[in-house]
Amino acid sequence: MRPERGPPRGSDVIVIGGGFHGTSSAFHLSRRGAKVTLLEAEYCARHASGVNAGGVRTLGRHHAEVPLARASLGLWHNLPELLGEDGTFVPSGQLQIAETPQELDALRRRVAELNALGFTHEVIVDAQQVREIAPRLAHHVVGGIWVRDDGHAVPYRAVTAFRLAAQRLGAQFHEATPAQTIDRVGNQWRVATPRGVFTAPWLVNAAGAWSGDFAAQAGDVVPMKPGGLMLMITQRVPHFVEPVLGAAGRPLSFKQFANGTVLIGGGLRCAADVVRRHGEVDFIKLSSSAQTVTDLFPHLAGINVVRAWAGVEAFMPDEIPVISLSSRAPQLVHAFGFSAHGFELGPIGGQIVSELVLDGRSTLPIAPFSVDRFAPVAVH
Ligand SMILES: Cc1cc2nc3c(=O)[nH]c(=O)nc-3n(C[C@H](O)[C@H](O)[C@H](O)COP(=O)(O)OP(=O)(O)OC[C@H]3O[C@@H](n4cnc5c(N)ncnc54)[C@H](O)[C@@H]3O)c2cc1C
Incomplete structure (x- = not known):
């Protein structure tokens, strides 16, 4: 692929990763008026989000996840109002x-x-x-x-429903555009890709199994x-x-x-x-x-x-995700590490990311999902 040159392309938020969590983040952010650019290395829902079992399960969740899972289930039941289609959800x-x-x-x-x-x-x-x-x-x-x-849905179609809704709201999706490096320059994130540099004040790291690299580039080292x-x-x-x-x-x-x-x-x-x-x-x-x-x-x-x-x-070692502002880098949100049960959380995951970007905090109890929970505790 011939790299495209030219001036950096700007938006309010860059989302890295076109899985369910990146796509849902793009949707919820766009719904609240943010200008979103999503970068996907291959094609949207290519990995876990598109090939999973489609289980929409609040049953058996870690106690910390229950409030998020139940809030997400409310969105699953409400997809026709939210997206204009049911995302193939069946409340079985x-x-x-x-x-x-x-x-x-x-x-x-x-x-x-x-x-x-x-x-x-x-x-x-x-x-x-x-x-x-x-x-x-x-x-x-x-x-x-x-x-x-609880119920189930066809994964690829559910993610696509969020993607299409985000695009209708103006989000720009760039497939076959892998993020390579992320740098904070002034008050902007600069994301280098083979198709040029993208810039925005906010960055969302939703790169699934590849998120650890971007977390590390920002100084957040996680045992994912x-x-x-x-x-x-x-x-x-x-x-x-x-x-x-x-x-x-x-x-x-x-x-x-x-x-x-x-x-x-x-x-x-x-x-x-x-x-x-x-x-x-x-x-x-x-x-x-x-x-x-x-x-x-x-x-x-x-x-x-x-x-x-x-x-x-x-x-993640504790089998619950990271959904968190970075404490080491400004205006960076992590959403990854869903440990085999992140499909059900897709609808709410993006809403939480949008709250962290636009409000600085979430209305849901997300303290257990902090990226800092793995940081070594200082001994005095
Ligand atoms: C076989 C299987 C069965 C499962 N069953 C269920 C289930 O029944 N119920 C349930 O709730 N969960 C289930 N899960 C878990 C669920 O699928 C995941 O937790 C969820 O899809 C994670 O979504 P994500 O958006 O974080 O990651 P992903 O879907 O992995 O998306 C990350 C995206 O980032 C992209 N990316 C990576 N690197 C870069 C880069 N450098 N630049 C740009 N983009 C990049 C990837 O290509 C990918 O598309 C299952 C998972 C699997 C694999």
Whole structure:
């Protein structure tokens, strides 16, 4: 590609990364009148945001994430008003099943803790109720947690809905435009790319598994680790389950699409190559996941898997993201490290970024997501 020369191109905010969090940030910022330029190294939703399981799940969240996840779910239910389309969201409910009395006791303790914090969206269901929700489940299942208003969406289409809405509001998207270096010069950020230099007073680092480099360039060193996550999809089978299913005791995320195919995943980790920008499918691990599915739905024994893939995700050691102003560099917001569950948070993530840029603070409790939580504590 021949680099374009000429004067730096300016806007109010540059967003690095066209995943869900960058795209949603571009939308919410543009909605509030900011002039936004988004830079995407490949094409929007190419990585985790476009290839994930599409689970819109508030169930099972880290306590710190619950307020954000519930606020995001409100936006998911409201997408037609927000974007002019539903982003393919289906409010199917999500069910986490327990296969032993011990697992069910642990789920009961979790729900009691949430209730004590004032959250009532997770509800314990017994074996009979589980069978009413998912009649084909194996009979050894003893109960679970049910969240009625959770659901799922088609990832690529949900991100595209945000992208198109942002573009209608004037946001400029530049695909095939990787940010290379970021520098603060005077009161501006200068972002160098093979297509020239972009400038703006504010910068948003939403580069997913590649965000650590930009954080480090700004002086924020974070222990983010890129990793791969796998999914597989089966041939079409007659419709047998409506909600998304997870399991308390083993990795599982499972849903059937309207066309009959069944998507199987659940945090199945594999290797990722961030330089070549892809994940490596591990078929041995996938086969153990297939075994879980046939344990829970015996009628699926013998079903064909037609495709498997791996996406690249940014993992934090405490498995919650960084959504934070930088404390070392001015007018820089980080939003990365979603640790395998950032799709559901996409709609609210961008809103929080817009609040940090335009108001200097968020209306949601984001202190646990500070970039500084990993900074060494000074000993006097
Ligand atoms: C297989 C899989 C299944 C998952 N299932 C679920 C699920 O069911 N539910 C859920 O909530 N979450 C799920 N997740 C997690 C979720 O997909 C991620 O947490 C979320 O998409 C992260 O979004 P992001 O915008 O931070 O990152 P990304 O989607 O990775 O976007 C970052 C973007 O930045 C771009 N970029 C990188 N470097 C540069 C650069 N130098 N310049 C410009 N752009 C750059 C990348 O090309 C990429 O498009 C899953 C993830 C995977 C991989």
